[in-house]
Amino acid sequence: MQIDWAALGSVFGVSLVVTVALVALFTLGITGLSRRERAAAQGESAVLAVTGAYACFAACAAAVAYGIYLIMA
Amino acid sequence: MESFSLILAIVVVTALAFDFTNGFHDTANAMATTISTGALRPKVAVAMSAVLNLVGAFLSVEVANTISKGLVDEAGIRPEVIFAALVGAILWNLLTWLVGLPSSSSHALMGGLIGATVASAGFGAVHGDVLVTKVLIPAIAAPLVAGLAAMFATRLTYRLGRKADGKASEKGYRAGQIASAGLVSLAHGTNDAQKTMGIITLALVAGGVLAPDSDPPLWVIVSAGVAIALGTYLGGWRIIRTMGKGLTDLQPQQGFAAQTSAATVILASSHLGFSLSTTHSVSGAVMGAGLGRKGGVVRWSTATRMFVAWGLTLPAAAFVAAVAEWICGFGSWGTAVVAVFLVASSFAIWKISRREIVDHTNVNDHEAPGEEPSGVVTQAMAAVTPPPAGTVSEELSATIPAPNDPASPAKTTV
Numbered sequence: 001m002q003i004d005w006a007a008l009g010s011v012f013g014v015s016l017v018v019t020v021a022l023v024a025l026f027t028l029g030i031t032g033l034s035r036r037e038r039a040a041a042q043g044e045s046a047v048l049a050v051t052g053a054y055a056c057f058a059a060c061a062a063a064v065a066y067g068i069y070l071i072m073a
Numbered sequence: 074m075e076s077f078s079l080i081l082a083i084v085v086v087t088a089l090a091f092d093f094t095n096g097f098h099d100t101a102n103a104m105a106t107t108i109s110t111g112a113l114r115p116k117v118a119v120a121m122s123a124v125l126n127l128v129g130a131f132l133s134v135e136v137a138n139t140i141s142k143g144l145v146d147e148a149g150i151r152p153e154v155i156f157a158a159l160v161g162a163i164l165w166n167l168l169t170w171l172v173g174l175p176s177s178s179s180h181a182l183m184g185g186l187i188g189a190t191v192a193s194a195g196f197g198a199v200h201g202d203v204l205v206t207k208v209l210i211p212a213i214a215a216p217l218v219a220g221l222a223a224m225f226a227t228r229l230t231y232r233l234g235r236k237a238d239g240k241a242s243e244k245g246y247r248a249g250q251i252a253s254a255g256l257v258s259l260a261h262g263t264n265d266a267q268k269t270m271g272i273i274t275l276a277l278v279a280g281g282v283l284a285p286d287s288d289p290p291l292w293v294i295v296s297a298g299v300a301i302a303l304g305t306y307l308g309g310w311r312i313i314r315t316m317g318k319g320l321t322d323l324q325p326q327q328g329f330a331a332q333t334s335a336a337t338v339i340l341a342s343s344h345l346g347f348s349l350s351t352t353h354s355v356s357g358a359v360m361g362a363g364l365g366r367k368g369g370v371v372r373w374s375t376a377t378r379m380f381v382a383w384g385l386t387l388p389a390a391a392f393v394a395a396v397a398e399w400i401c402g403f404g405s406w407g408t409a410v411v412a413v414f415l416v417a418s419s420f421a422i423w424k425i426s427r428r429e430i431v432d433h434t435n436v437n438d439h440e441a442p443g444e445e446p447s448g449v450v451t452q453a454m455a456a457v458t459p460p461p462a463g464t465v466s467e468e469l470s471a472t473i474p475a476p477n478d479p480a481s482p483a484k485t486t487v
Contacts, residue, residue, distance in 0.1 A: 003206050007347040008214055014341045016222045019334040023226035026329070027233040030245035034237045060249075067256050070340050071263050072132045 022063055029056035081280040083412060084152045085273055087159040089300045092269035094166040095178040096126065096304020099265065101312040102175070102335070102355040103258040106328035108436060109317025112250040115308070115433035121251075122258040123306035129262020130270075130298030153401045153408060154193050155276045158185035160415050161394030165386060167422045173311035173319070173431070174382040177350040178265065181390040182272070183208060188391030192398035207348075212383055215338065215349035216357025223334035223358040227365025230326045246325035253332040260339050261351055262301060269297040310431040316356065318437060319375045321363025331355070331362035353383065 032046075032053025039046040103125075104118040113121065162178070162185040169176045190198050234242065270289040277283040283290070289297075317323065323331070335351075335358040342349040356379060363371040397414075400407045 003210060004347060007345055008210070011338070011342045011345050011347045011349070012214075012218050014345065015218050015334070015338045016225065018341065019222040019226050019330075019337045020229060022333055022337070023230050023330050024233060026245070026249050026333075027230040027237065030242045030249075031234055031237040033241035033245060034239050037239050037241045060252075064252055064256060067336065067340050068259065070344050071129065071256075071260050073344075 018063070022060060025056045026060050029053040029060070032056065078152075078280060080152045080156070080408065081276060081282065083408070084156045084159070084276040084280075087156055087163070087412075087415070088269050088273045088276065089296055091159045091163050091166070091182070091272075092266065092297050092300040093304040093307075094163050094170070095265050095269070096123075096301040097307045097309040098166050098170055098176075098178050098304075098312060099261055099351060100305045100307075100309050101316040102351045103254050103261060105313045105316035105355070106323055106332050106359065107250050107254045108313055110246075110250065110323050110325045110328040111437075112247040112325065112328065113254075115310075115313075115436050118254075119306050119308040119433070121255065123302040125255055125258035126262035126266065126305045127298050127302035129259040129264075130266035130294065130301060132259070132263050151193070152276050152280045154189045154398060155186075155272060155279065156408065157189035157192070157394045157398035157401055157411065158182065159272070160397040160411055161185035161188055161390040161392070163415065164393050164418060165390040167419055169382055169386075170309050170311055171422050171426055172382075173315045174379050175312050175316055175352050175356055176379075176382045176386045177212070177352045179268065179350055180208060180212070180383070180386040182268065184387035184390030185394040187387070188394035189398040191391070192395040193402070208387060211342075211347070211349045212353055214347075215342075215353035216360070218342075218349070218357070219334050219338040219354040220357035220361030220364075222338065223331045223361030224365040226330035226334055227327050227362045227369075230330055231366060234326065243325070246329050249329045250325065250332055253329070253336045256336040257332065257339060257351070257355070258305075260336070260343070262298070264343065264351070266297045266301045269301070270294055273297065308433065310433060310436045311426075314431055314436050315375065315379075316359055319372065320356070320359050320379075321369060321371050323359070323362065324366065327362035327366055327369070330365065331358040334358040334361065 030053075032049040035049040036046045036053070039049075100119055100122055103122045104113070107113045108115050108118050112118075159182075162181040165176070165181040165184070166178055187199050187204070237245070270293050273293045274283065274289040277290075277293075321327075332355075335355040338349060338354045338358070339351055342354075356376075360371045360376060363369045397411045400411050
């Protein structure tokens, strides 16, 4: 019987890393946006936080695009 | 169009029926978390999933006859065998839907194929080692992988997102859930509609209508895509309720982590050549997300019932398919008997389901499987620990008379 442990292992590793990374990025993005919300409420601006947030979202969007590419391939 | 024999027409119709059940059985995979956390309204969620399933069916032209490839000898495949296999798979899908348990449609189909092949060509035609590597190992690995990923992701998002609040975070988690649910829908359309296309194509080849190794004709692709989209839109509300509410209580953060983990596992596994079942991945991810939140609970009684259903999927579908194939072996009237039985029992299951209707209006209402054990536990605790129960009744008796005497409430509550 030939069980492809290598493939299973890589599925395990890739899934774990990608999921955690994506969720972390997205959460940071959300944190950035809610900081802007708080800053706006006090009449300040939070340029750095917002820029970081959009960078995070862009990375997530890229991951989704890659996912769609994988589905089509 | 090519000339069709009756049995071939029956097989095609049955395959599309399976595709349809596959659609509504698996709506939960994509949309259960989104619906239960309120990211999308139920009807909107299933509509979106249906459209993406339809789109997914057209995305890839690769013939997905992996189901039949390797698992059984193609030489043993006749249209009747495929018909019997589909009967087993459809009935199992309907039965698990009736009791609201998520189970893998692919396993049902594989079980059906195995059972029908065994009945037609004997045990020698099934490759036992392929069974272990393609069915058994993935069934154990999928929920573990997706569950662990979702658990860590949930922990992380709660920790990192401590300072995230207000409208921005609410909107953000909503968008994140919708995106990952969309990805799962799309992947599902590609994978599972392709399976049906593969089955129909296999039947057409077996019936001599198509040349071996030919691509599925356009009408096969279109009808398979439409069937799965219609099934998805119908919504397997019973299963959605179990997955979204029955296994654990999901908050938006958890829904997002679970769905992202499921989408990642599904895509990674199909891309890296170790295919994992969508249903198993999503169920595992939901449970992982349940464990990842502080104070989150997984209702293990529901989970256990689900695991049992997973274990039974293959043998049950195989058994029904084997019996169906055996009856089909008596000739045309046998096939007719099986067809009538399929229609009659499907109708019966639908009829039973009407006794307690679950649809988009009450999908989030209560958790039938979850309430039961908690009630049992509470009762047991009440029975085992009489002293607290006694104080409860004392407090009750102390507070109840209070309204009768307007002057006393301040005293009695102290």
